[in-house]
Amino acid sequence: MRIVLATSNQGKVKEFQSWISEYEVVAYSDIMEPFEIDETGTTFKENALIKARAVYEKLDTKNDIVLSDDSGISVPLLGGAPGIYSARYAGVNANAKDNLHKLIAALKEKNVQRTPAFYTAAIALVCQKGEFCVHGWMHGEAIAEERxxxxxxxxxxxxxxxxxxxxxxxNESVKKVFSHRARALELAYIVINSLK
Structure with a gap:
């Protein structure tokens, strides 16, 4: 059984390969021409499912499981922003640093040095046996500086x-234990094993 990730991000591919090491894990862009997927959902779950469905529909074989994740950070003080817009918070062509700096600036505008925040990860699985989605969260605080x-x-x-x-x-090994994606992956792993 092969797991196809609905991403071409090699960092994410390596991360998932290390977590689900007994399965063959490939990026969808390794087996088909990359294509644009419109994330039109209003929740992390909807966007994860949109991506997984889009890739599954283009597969040559329907024996694979397509796995997709959608994740981001939410700051209640800012009405939950950036939330599902985490990856494009500073604009469509912005990079990760631009997004980071925009969020720091938003906190400074509110005149706060630290405030509660949380990460959400939704992992969707699409295969012959149906569609599944699990979530993981990591709570903490957002601070108005970069460290x-x-x-x-x-x-x-x-x-x-x-x-x-x-x-x-x-250290990255600490994050791997309790991150939002690690928690969602633990649950996704249970689903994957039940689909054998």
Whole structure:
């Protein structure tokens, strides 16, 4: 059984390969021409399912499982922003640093140095046996500064509950244990094993 990831992001591919190591895990872009997928959902779950369905429909064989994730950070003080728009918070052509700096600026505008925040990960699985979606969360605080060079995205401004350092300062192995994606993957793994 092969797991096809609805991503061409090699960082994500490596991450998933290390978590689901006994299965063959490939990026969809390794087996077909990459194509644009319109994420028109209003929730992480909807967007994860949209991506997984789009790739599954184009597969030559329907024996594969397509796995897709949609994730982001939400800051209640900012009405839940950036939420599902985490990857394009600073605009369509913005990069991860642009998004990070925009969120830091938004906190400074509110005159706060730190505020509650949480990450959400929705992992969708689409296969012959149906569609499934699981979630994982990581709670903590967003701070109005950038600290550390580890991780990616908003990691340098997020301090998880129980820690004093940002995800940008913590060792990657620590994050792997309790991150939102790790928690969602634990549940996805149970679903994958039930689909054998």
């Amino acid at each position: 550390g060079n580890n991780g990616f995205g908003y990691d340098p401004m997020f301090i998880p509950c129980g820690y004093n350092q940002t995800l940008g300062e913590l």
